[in-house]
Amino acid sequence: MQKIHLETNQGLINDPNGLCQFRHTYYVFCQWNPLKKDHTHKEWAMFTSKDLIHWKQHASPLKLGEPFDRDGTYSGSAIEQDGAIFVYYTGNVKCENRYTNQCLAVSENGVDFHKKGVVLPTPPGITRHFRDPKVFQDKDGMIYMLVGAQTLDQKGKILLARSENGIDFDYLGIIAKSQIYEMIECPDLITDFDQDLYLYCLQGRDPITDEVTDSFAVYQVTPKDRFKQFEPLDLDHNWQKLDEGLDFFAPQTFIDKKGRRMMIGWMSRLDDNQERLLFEKEPNAHCLSFPRVLTWKNDRLIQTLAEEFESLKTTSHPIEITSNGLQGKTTNRLAYLKIERSPSEQSGQPFRLVLNAGELIVTWKPKTCELIRKDWAQDREETKTFPLDEIRTIEVWVDESSFELFVNQGEQVLSARVKPLESHFSFEATDGQARLFDLEGFTLEKLGSMDLKPAGHARKEEETAIAVY
Missing domain, CATH: 2.115.10.20 (Glycosyl hydrolase domain; family 43)
Incomplete structure (x- = not known):
């Protein structure tokens, strides 16, 4: 959940x-x-x-x-x-x-x-x-x-x-x-x-x-x-x-x-x-x-x-510089990642971001962006292509089975559900400077035992159980 x-x-x-x-x-x-x-x-x-x-x-x-x-x-x-x-x-x-x-x-x-x-x-x-x-x-x-x-x-x-x-x-x-x-x-x-x-x-x-x-x-x-x-x-x-x-x-x-x-x-x-x-x-x-x-x-x-969601950020994690760019991982599934690209990187250099071993992939070349998801129902890649002039920044918010990506301070947003491949979060990117944080879940006081009366009858509010993530 x-x-x-x-x-x-x-x-x-x-x-x-x-x-x-x-x-x-x-x-x-x-x-x-x-x-x-x-x-x-x-x-x-x-x-x-x-x-x-x-x-x-x-x-x-x-x-x-x-x-x-x-x-x-x-x-x-x-x-x-x-x-x-x-x-x-x-x-x-x-x-x-x-x-x-x-x-x-x-x-x-x-x-x-x-x-x-x-x-x-x-x-x-x-x-x-x-x-x-x-x-x-x-x-x-x-x-x-x-x-x-x-x-x-x-x-x-x-x-x-x-x-x-x-x-x-x-x-x-x-x-x-x-x-x-x-x-x-x-x-x-x-x-x-x-x-x-x-x-x-x-x-x-x-x-x-x-x-x-x-x-x-x-x-x-x-x-x-x-x-x-x-x-x-x-x-x-x-x-x-x-x-x-x-x-x-x-x-x-x-x-x-x-x-x-x-x-x-x-x-x-x-x-x-x-x-x-x-x-x-x-x-x-x-x-x-x-x-x-x-x-x-x-x-x-x-x-x-x-802005209230900023309060969910907790532990920061180090970023490793590699011969192919940069990478990082967390111990938990819930995570926040922000990548900022320099002006020289923005000016036509192709960009690739792999999230959680390929659960979701973002690729960019001048004027065109692709969002690629592993389709768990057909064991293939599912690709969405759309025009995008550049990638200056990209912020990734990760939940148990979903991603929401905010590109260029919210000029574009990419949302996707995924079938989790990993219990933690990891990423690989070709360039940029990155910050990576664990996230804590919010508090949801859920309904307890469901009182499923037939339609048309009033439902008494049930006792609740607090779930803190």
Whole structure:
């Protein structure tokens, strides 16, 4: 199990939901199936923290069971409104004419959530693919809701609704569209930078079987307040990937009390065989990414790890200079590595970084970078290639079965799950100056024995057991 990434101690999780900070407590929710390591059941998991390092998992705050969400409480978001947490989510109803609704639940104490029902039903001309409500407020206090959707011609769209009180929403129409992809998931809109940023996931679906064929997370820059002009944005062009790694999807952002725009994603794009083999001996499956701080600098998006994680660094380790470059290792699996390259090394000299005997490899030659992972399901190398002008610095954060790499002070991020080959951490690099540290895990107060009552029944919060890594 992971030790510095959020995950439940049982079942399967996916998309992060409802990210917010309420009364100085961080809230991270996510999709959760506590019953099995598959997607046959959906409710919400809930974690809270005062500092992003010491966490507690709570009993599920949102379970299926009402007529409007009887087959699943799916992804959504949250805002603070009238001294309470307003949580918006997709209620799934799998009847003969399957449909979805955008629903509301409210908590005044941050623990007990009370469902208020449907606030936005499926509009005319929209298929059952109508989900992932992202709610935000503008500077005047007006509340907006973005929803990912598919029109009857099987093309992806982003829809917009508006409310003055967070309860009564007026549907305004389509504000962004794709002519290539069959669905748009996880829409988000950042409005606190010099320019607005749309975040969304492009999803290809087979027109006959409706199965997912491709999906990835991107962002697109637009002029300020363009979303209010109701001229549909072209989602097929002028986007950039949020993460050039192998496992990052369904990101969501929020603003904390320090004014930081933060983002968390789901760390998986694994295929079925990779997923089965990676988690077959574990009671749980999947994790969330680190919380990343987003800034806009020199006309580009910068992603850096929240500064609180610096406190996890402990023992430093020596770096050995070899005829092939440099190398080092730790005694523990959890590690932090930073490599800084000199101007002469940056100016066209190829670079290669091997992590943990080849669990993950980064290679760079002028203008091009490759991320190579050992595919444990097919015993081959899996390669991702993308454009990159240079590598000046690279920071590597290592957990039990995941890596997050921040390149050039966060100008690019690479995320990947791996099948561990070593119980410690080691690296080899062709050049640069390196610093290497052990990491201690964060504290997660997990749920104790799981009380898996049938859907629709309230779950009593169980006794908890503290796990300190």
